[in-house]
Amino acid sequence: MLINEDPVLNSAVSTLGQSLRETEDQLARSMMEGGAPPINCTSGTNGDNPTNITPLDCSKAVRLLRTANAQFIMDLIEGELRFGTAPVRTCFFGLTHTNLSADLDQMVGFQNVSQYSNTANLLQSEWGTVRNIRFLLSSVGSISALASALGQDVYNIFLPGQESYDMVDLDGYSAQFIYAPPEIASPRLRLYQTAGWKMAQVFNITNTSWIVNLRCTLAVAL
């Protein structure tokens, strides 16, 4: 068997990098699922518990965080002379699943990123803002399957304040990409090379008063 090394390795590096970062995201997500204080959205109209998300639920969650002296993550975006845009409040991030995008669009007062008065420094996953929350959506966002009062999926929206969670890693083990050439991976006939990643790190909520899990269900069916 002959192996063309370079293209295979290039492809593996790309795939493994994605695997590493998604694994980190999922571990952070699971940590928040287990430790972030949950509150239900209760102001929606879909008849479930938790209800669909509303601006009032967002305000209540922000009030909880601010009363606990949690610090905002993002600074104010000042208004500028651009048609169809508006300033953006100081904000917490809302980390949640992409399935919520339609519900967010339906919210009164929701401001898509295209309507920010200044779109510099946007994150690729950012969807928009309402009240004091800027929403970052991901396909690996947290869902509690069939967990609502009516047996629907519950979407967990994590609202971390500054310094509310961190990552602890062993020295030199935050993330390592390890390549073993054929001389090492299969020294006898040098047929195979291997590539992989490893890490030894733990995500940790440092102060549960500074993070909230705002739970909601969908009003806009999938």
Added chain:
Amino acid sequence: MTQITTGAFVNVASTPKFIPLSQKIDLFRLWNLTMSGVTALGVSGSLTSTRIVEAIFNPNYMSNGTAMIRQNGTVVGILAPLNNGVAAINGFTVINASTQLPGPSVVVNSFVPGTTTVWTTNTPHGFLVGDIVRVTSLTSAPELGGLSMTVTAVGSTTTFTTLLNSSNSLTSVGVVQKVGNVNLPMRALYYPEVRVIAAITKANPMVVTTLVQQNYQVGDVVRFAIPTQFGMQQLNTPNSGLPFQATVSAVNNAVGTQTLTFANVDSTNFTAFAFPGTGFFPTSFPYLIPQGEGNLNNLNNIVPSPLPYGNQDILGFARQNQGANGILIGAGDGTNSATTGGIIGSTVDAWMWEAVTSLQTFP
């Protein structure tokens, strides 16, 4: 690299066994030493007829819940012939703890409102004591919908009990699903996702009961989030933003007890805690929240506990990932019967296993 991991265990009678394995499983072999006549792990060997003594599983080609087995024929003297076959039920299942899905929906016919709640299902529920179940679609008691609870008793194939105090609710039809298996690590890697408080005493020391079997430990520091409808607002974070914190002084994790004791909290003069019942919907639920760790070097399921050396850094409490991948060995009558079979039987046996991760698999 090809990796082979080996081990041994003694089973609990009629109880599935989960073996945590971080490696990818390409082949799993299991031998019943006891039923093969081998004395090991403190269990006397007893060559026995009509018992599975070897089971093999390859998840690349075989369906979860099955196994290729070898079963003793009739013992003659010190030998038994081997019969080849397949265990169609209660064989091996490869588990990814983080992707467990809720079990099938079972219709709830009614429940009996009370200080603990007895639920009646329309068809056999299949729950075991220690399983976590979630009730939903309770049309006459929507305020209880979405609660997860540990099954504390199984009265019959269609009844089970939980620690929910439903005294203020109306009975209802609904749906129940198993969301946690007593024989497996929980889906949530750190804590059960919905750790709702079932009861809080007005006493010194204060005792808190949870609806699900929890894994808090002595020395853990928690705080509380209790919606106003549930009472006992003295435990909530006050307007100053400085949380009310309490240190766990004793724990009883036994299914059906599920209590935490707080020696530093006298709740005698607090307002009563109770599930509000009919009309309080939608609302949030009352939670215990892991807040900090006492310096007791506790790690769940790590022996010895606490660790023997003081003041070393550990990542315990809410930082200890409790999730695990691995393989579940099913239980039944110890044979490959299509209706009552299962690898592990009603006896307490010593077992030896081998898990293989292949460098290359063909095709």
